[in-house]
Amino acid sequence: MRILVLGATGFVGRRLVAALQQAGHEVRCLARDPRKAEGPGVEVVKGDMLDPEAVSRAVDGVHAVYFCVHTLSKQADPSADFMDVERTGLRNVIDAAQRHGVRRVVYVTAIGTDPASVNSWARGRAQTERMLFDSGLDATVLRPGMIVGHGGDGFAMVERGARSRVAVLMASRRTRFRTIAVDDLAGALTDVLDEPRAYGKAFDVGSDDVLTIDEMIDIAADHLSRKHPVKVHLPRRALAVVGPLIERVAGMPRGAVGAFVGPGSEADLVGDAKPIRALLTSPPRSFRESL
Ligand SMILES: NC(=O)c1ccc[n+]([C@@H]2O[C@H](COP(=O)([O-])OP(=O)(O)OC[C@H]3O[C@@H](n4cnc5c(N)ncnc54)[C@H](OP(=O)(O)O)[C@@H]3O)[C@@H](O)[C@H]2O)c1
Known part of the structure; x- marks a missing residue:
């Protein structure tokens, strides 16, 4: 098949392009x-x-179209709200797919989308997921x-931490994450x-490993034969205060950083990865194997 990938220059999108080509598909990117x-x-x-x-x-x-973009990145109009950017991009894809008779669309979001979440990212993406399902x-x-x-973006914190004596972290000490190797996601x-x-359907996807950032860093340090670092978790309220400044300097859309560190951002990202397993050609690797 000929497949369009949006987000092909990103962390996940690059691996997705390679996996699609390996499966024999032709790939087109919007970049x-x-x-x-x-x-x-x-x-x-x-x-x-x-x-x-x-x-x-x-x-x-x-x-078919893959929508694999992240709006925590520079946008043409940084004064736009980050979820409005994602919603408009997805709306454009839905409209174009309907106009050109393209039926298949696959959308990458994140574990934890919830219309009732206090977190604007989790709530906004529950709405964009619904918009896509309602498109027919x-x-x-x-x-x-x-x-x-x-x-x-998230794993960089683990990688940096495992190579340091003192790991300075934005993630909460308590939040638990289901892990997945990027190639397994692709x-x-x-x-x-x-x-x-x-x-x-929407599926949570991942391995059986559910770990905190501190646990991931220590396992990665073992993998590199390094001592476990001291972990310093930055107060998230302080980060939320400087969020708008970071967004302005980096040209990110409004609210993107605040949503990552603001209310509800400490919720576990665990979900249930079992329902998708029957559709996969191979089981996902453990965190250690992923390293
Ligand atoms: N990374 C993680 O740990 C993680 C965890 C959970 C879920 N996810 C999800 O996985 C998906 C992909 O994330 P990622 O980590 O691969 O993100 P990424 O590395 O930041 O890549 C984002 C991609 O989106 C493209 N993009 C952004 N705004 C665009 C626009 N206005 N028009 C066209 N393209 C645009 C970027 O293009 P440019 O090269 O032009 O900037 C880039 O190709 C996202 O839905 C993200 O929420 C990621």
């Missing part, structure tokens, strides 16, 4: 900077997901927890592509 998306056999359409015409050009002629398209949502691999996304049993 704001085409040079970042170029690769053997990859067709690149230049554009922003906020531009309906660019999205329409990218969707025209494909069999053959939609599937995959929700990872902590994604293990080089280049991941494999799961590829496995559900042509799988009607996944249509209309």
Whole structure:
């Protein structure tokens, strides 16, 4: 099949492109900077997901679309709310898919989406997931927890911590995360592509390992034969106060950082990874194997 990937220049998207190609599919990407998306056999359409015409050009002629973007990144209009950015991008994809007769859309969010959550990220994504399911398209949502691999925002904290004597951490000491190797996530996304049993459903995805950041750091330090570091957890209320400043300096959309450290952000990201297992070609690796 010919597959469009949005977010192909990102941590997950890069692995997804490779996994799709390995499974024999042709891949097209929508990329704001085409040079970042170029690769053997990859067709690149230049554009922003906020531009309906660019999205329409990218969707025209494909069999399926993966929406694998993260709006905790620089946006053309940093004064826009981060969830509005994601909602508009997904709306553009849904409209273009309906216009061009593309039925299959796979959306990556995160464990913990909940319409009643006090956390704006978890609540906002429950709404965007619903918007996709209400579109009438053959939609599937995959929700990872902590994604293990080089280049991941969350995992970078584990990697840095394991190589340090003193690990300074933004995550709470208590929060528990279900882990998944980034290649296992890319494999799961590829496995559900042509799988009607996944249509209309959202799945938590991950290994059987559920760990705190401190536990992950110590296991990673063991893996590197290093001493366990001292862990210093920064007070999240202080981070929430400087969130708007970080967003302004980095050109991130409004509220993106605040949602990560604000109310509800300490909730466990565990979910239930069992229902998707019947659809996967291989079981996910443990945290240690992922390292
Ligand atoms: N990383 C984790 O630990 C983690 C954990 C749980 C869930 N997830 C989910 O996994 C998904 C992918 O995350 P990731 O870690 O791969 O993110 P990432 O590395 O930050 O990549 C984000 C991608 O989105 C693209 N993007 C952002 N805004 C865009 C726009 N306006 N138009 C077009 N493309 C745009 C970026 O393109 P540019 O290269 O142009 O910036 C990039 O390709 C997200 O849904 C995220 O919530 C990630």
